[in-house]
Amino acid sequence: MKLYFLGTGSSYPTRKRGVSAAALQLDDGSVWLFDCGEGTQIQVQKVTVSRQRINKIFITHLHGDHLFGLPGLLCTISSQIGMSKEELEAKGTPVVDLYGPQGLRRFVYTSLSLSRSPLQFKYRIHELVPVKDQYLENWDEWDVDHSAPSVTHPSELPGSLICPDEDSDGNVHWKLFDDDNWYAVAGWIHHRVPSFGFVLNEKSRPGTLDKNKLIELGLPPGPAYGQLKKGKSVTTEDGKLITPDMAVGSMIPGKTLVILGDTSDASPLAHLVSSNDRGCDVVVHEATFDESLKEKAAEFGHSTSSQAAEFAKSINAKMLILNHFSQRYGRVSEDSQNEETVAILEQEAKKALEGTSVHIKCAEDLFTYEIPRTSREVSK
Known part of the structure; x- marks a missing residue:
């Protein structure tokens, strides 16, 4: 499995960084996309990922830098299928599943319908119903309709409305799917709008055949x-x-991946991983600001690199990958000729992780992380 970071900046794209998007390429070649900020369809052309193999898209929250690239990407996937209606019927029409907060279906339907955009594939949207704690006190000051439209796009298949499940300790999660290879759930995290993190648990596989x-x-x-x-x-x-x-070797343990949306505090999700006796193989966490801007981070619902490190430590992560950096990093300071870079963030996270075995990496656009299959690979 490989994680491709297509956009690692926050707020808006620049010459150096695109905005939030990452692609997970599974061992069978299929691709899952996490967030789809503006320009994602351009970024994905720069890595060895086939847009036609995208069959799941996960949207963490409905802010534009995580969402505005979605309609264009869907249309591009459609235009490159390159099959007639008869060929699609013979081979089976591709289906893409989308997961995200309530309101995602209205966004997709409105953008595709107003632009009269037909698709050569079918899609299903699975909306996550937020819990009360995800809404800010002033949420109702802006009257926005998040309900699903009463009509469907011609390419839309029935999806689902996913309500949270609560365990005996009062912790909640949203069950996304459970198939032969994966068990995927979502958990809520603190932000200015309902934001989710996705926990992907790969199931153990049979050992090698002798x-x-x-x-x-x-x-x-x-x-x-x-x-x-x-x-x-x-x-x-x-x-x-x-x-x-x-003649068959021991079962090969699956991997656990945690991919988060924007957050000032991801602790409400931690129970989904801490209860997993194999820990977490990789966590992708935002690090919008350095520690000197901790108050600003909290004001806008974001994290510092030190806070990201503390969360990685709390879930026993093997690898922490930081992303969603403020545009101030990589830009020349007004009062200095020295360029501020994400090295500041990496150094602070390393300091917070001293004495642990957690590895850390600040992602650049187009950075590829190959998820290791053995503990020996992890230590490299």
């Missing part, structure tokens, strides 16, 4: 090998029973 051992046991290559990988016993032609434990 083909030489199987041949010694009298089982030649064939469909029976697949049955053993699935945990089923098979019988050779001469009647010998071969069980999975005779």
Whole structure:
């Protein structure tokens, strides 16, 4: 698996940084996109990710620097499918699932419908219903309709409205999906609008098949090998029973990824990872400001790099990747000829992580992080 950082700046794109977007390329080649700020469809062309393989899009919150690139990207995906209606019907029309806060469906429907934009694929939108704690006290001062439209776009399939589940301790989460390979949930985090973080739990996989051992046991290559990988016993032609434990290695633990939206405090989500006995392999956390601007960060619902480090420590993360940097980093200061860079943020985070085994990286646009499969790789 690889994480591609398409945009790592906050607020608006500049010559040096795009705004929020990251793509996770799975081992089977499919792609999940996290946020889609303005210009994402340009950035994604600069990495080895196929837009046609995007089948899930996760929107953390409805601020423009995380959302304004979505209509254009959807239209670009459609234009590059390059199949006729008959070919699509024969091969099966692609489907893209979108997950995000309540209001996402209205945004997508309005932008695509007003622009008369047909799509060559189908999409489903799964909206997360926020909890009371996610709304600021002055939320109702701006009357905005977040409800789903009563009509559907021609390419839209029925989605879902995901309400929060509460555990015995009063913690809440939103269950996104649970399939053969992944269990994905969302948790809420503090910001100026309802904002979510996504916790992706890869399920453990069968161990390596010892083909030489199987041949010694009298089982030649064939469909029976697949049955053993699935945990089923098979019988050779001469009647010998071969069980999975005779030729299949130990289960390979899956990975846990945490990808957060904008936040001044991600602790309401921590229980989704701290209860996981394998910890967290990588957490992507915003670091909009350095510690000297802590009050400004809090005012605008953002974090400093030190706060991001403290959260990574709290969930036992192996790797912390910082992003969503203020445009002040990488810009020449007005009172100095020295250029402020994200090195300031990285140094502060490292200081906060002293004495721990957490690794840290400040992401640049187009930075690629290959999620290691073994603990040996993690230490590199």
